[in-house]
Amino acid sequence: MYRKGHYGVSLLVFAPIAFVLLWFEQTNLAVVTGAAMLWLAMLPDVDHHLPGIPHRGPTHSLAFAALVGGAFGAAGVALSDALSGSQTGVAALSGISFGVLGFAIGALAVVAHLLGDALTPAGVNFLWPLSGLTYSLGLWAADNTIANYGLFAAGVFATGAAAYLGVAL
Template sequence: MFPPGHYGMALALYAVVGYALLSRGYVRDALSGGGIVLSYTLFPDVDGQFEFLVHRGVTHTLWFALAVGVFCVLVVASALPNRPRREAVRGALWSFFLGSFAVVAHLLADVLNPWGVMPIYPVSPALYSLDLVRATNDAANYAMFAGGVAVATAAWFAGRRADRRSSLARRLYRRLRGRESVAE
C-alpha cells in the first residue's frame, strides 16, 4: 500500500485502543498514542532507502515490529529514570506497544495486496496475501484512508460519550480526588 492506505489501516486498528483509553478518561494518552502510531506506521518502508535491503524483506516481519518496539523504549528511556518505578515500567511498556503496533498495522495493510508479507521470515518463508487490491491502486489507498478516519472519528465520539456517562461511584470518586467539578 501507499502511505494513505497505511495511515488508514493504522487509524482503523488504533481506533479500538483509542476507544478503550477514551472511555476510561485517558484523552491525552489516546491522542498522543495515535500520533505515535501514525508517525511510525511507515517505518517498515525504510528498506527503500537502502540498497542492501530487499523491499518487504526483514523490515516487513514481526521481528522488525519487536525491534521497533525496543527502539521506542530506548527513545523514551532518557525520561524514565526520573520517574517512579511503576510509572517508568508503564511508560516503557506503552512505548513498546505503540512502536510494535505501528509496524503490525503496516504489515496488515500490506497483506491486502498480491505481494503480501512473510511475517516470520527467516523462520518460515510462508507468504501471506489476501490479494484483494494492488498497492498502486490510488482509489483503494484513499478509500482505506477515509475508512480509517471514519472509524477513528466514530471511536472518538463513542469513547468521549462513554466517559460522560460514567457511573455515580466514578463521578463521586473523581470529585473527592478533585478531578471533576461539582456542577456536573
C-alpha cells in the same frame, strides 16, 4: 499499499486503543499514541533507502515489529524516568506502564503496515527469518487509488467514532 492506505490501516488499528484511552480519561496519551502510530506508519518502507535490503524483506516482519517495539518500550521507560519528578498527568503512569505503552505503539504501528501490505498480491513475510512464506490476501494492487483512499476514509471514520464513544460513554 501507498501512504494514504497505510495511514488508514494505522488509524483502524489505533481506533480501539483510542477508545480505551479516552474511556479512562487519558486524552494526552490517546493523542500521543495516535500521532506516534501515524508517524511510524511508513517505517517498514525504510528498506527503499537501505542498500542490500530487499523491499518487503526484514523490515516487513514480526521480528522488525518486535525490534521497533523494544526500542519504543525502552524510550517509554526512559521518558518515565525523566518525568518521575514532574507534576504532569502523563507522569502518573509507572515506568513499566510507559514501557509497555511504548512497546505497543512501536510494534502495532509496524504490524499495521504489514497488515496493509498483506492486502496486496505481493504480500509480506511475517515470519522472516524463520520462514520464506509470503502471506497475502491479494485483494487489490498496492497502487489502487480507491483501496488506498477507502482505507484512509475507513480509518478516519473508525478513529472519529472511537473518540466520540470514548468521551461520550
